[in-house]
Structures are given as C-alpha cells and as structure tokens.
Amino acid sequence: MNIAFIAHDRKKDEMVNFVIAYEHVFKGHALYSTGTTGTRIMEQTQLSIHRFMSGPLGGDQQIGALVAQNEMDLIIFLRDPLMAQPHEPDIIALLRLCDVQGIPVATNVATGELLVRALQRGDFAWRELVHKYKPGEEQ
Numbered sequence: 794m795n796i797a798f799i800a801h802d803r804k805k806d807e808m809v810n811f812v813i814a815y816e817h818v819f820k821g822h823a824l825y826s827t828g829t830t831g832t833r834i835m836e837q838t839q840l841s842i843h844r845f846m847s848g849p850l851g852g853d854q855q856i857g858a859l860v861a862q863n864e865m866d867l868i869i870f871l872r873d874p875l876m877a878q879p880h881e882p883d884i885i886a887l888l889r890l891c892d893v894q895g896i897p898v899a900t901n902v903a904t905g906e907l908l909v910r911a912l913q914r915g916d917f918a919w920r921e922l923v924h925k926y927k928p929g930e931e932q
C-alpha cells in the first residue's frame with residue numbers, strides 16, 4: 794500500500810510516536826510524507842520514506858497529485874486544529890481530493906489507530922485491485 798504521513802508542527806511529536814508504535818506495520822509498505830514530517834520520522838525510526846516538499850512549499854499538493862491519480866491508499870494527516878496555516882487552501886484541496894477518490898484519511902491519532910488496525914487485518918486489500926485495473930488503461 795502507498796501510505797502518506799503529514800503533520801503540522803505542533804503535531805509532529807505525536808506523529809513520530811504514532812509511527813514508532815506501528816513501525817512493524819508500516820515497514821511493509823511504500824511510505825511518503827511532506828518534507829519535515831518525513832525527516833522527523835526517519836530520524837527516529839528505521840523506515841525509509843519518500844519525502845516531498847515541505848507543506849507550505851507545496852508538499853500537500855504533491856501528495857494531492859497522487860491522490861488525484863488514485864495512487865495513494867491511506868493518509869495520516871495530523872492537522873493542527875488550533876493554528877491557522879499559510880497554505881490552508883492546499884490542505885483543503887488535499888482533503889477534498891481524498892473525498893473525491895474515497896481515500897481513507899485520518900486527521901487525528903484515534904482514527905489513525907483504527908485505520909492502521911484495519912490495514913493490519915487486510916481491510917485495504919481491495920486497493921490492490923484499484924492499482925491493478927486503472928480505468929482507461931489497457932490490461
């Protein structure tokens with residue numbers, strides 16, 4: 794599965810702790826992140842993560858581009874609900890695209906844990922079919 798991690802600054806510690814707790818699950822998947830979030834996670838885990846640009850510089854949009862192509866399977870996006878972000882339009886656009894494509898996205902750790910347990914159980918196996926049979930592509 795293709796999994797993305799994104800966390801705003803005051804949520805980065807929470808994200809790192811969350812990923813450490815489920816590192817054994819995440820290590821079997823292709824991992825992506827915005828710039829600083831990925832750096833923080835890689836500093837404190839053994840995981841290898843493809844890092845896009847930092848959020849305010851376009852990282853959310855880069856992940857959004859993969860969502861638009863239905864290539865992202867699960868997103869953990871720990872937003873800061875108490876602080877305005879300069880790139881708020883990018884954040885809204887990413888969440889909108891998740892709804893367009895029906896991509897599971899957790900915006901807090903409680904939901905994140907539910908999704909990771911579902912991932913462990915194999916509940917997202919149907920996404921392999923999405924990758925295999927892209928509409929408009931020859932089989």
Ligand SMILES: O=C(CO)COP(=O)(O)O
Pocket residue numbers: 799800801802827828829830831846847848849852853878884
């Ligand atoms: O701003 C972000 C998401 O909107 C996160 O970006 P960074 O991971 O680069 O801090």
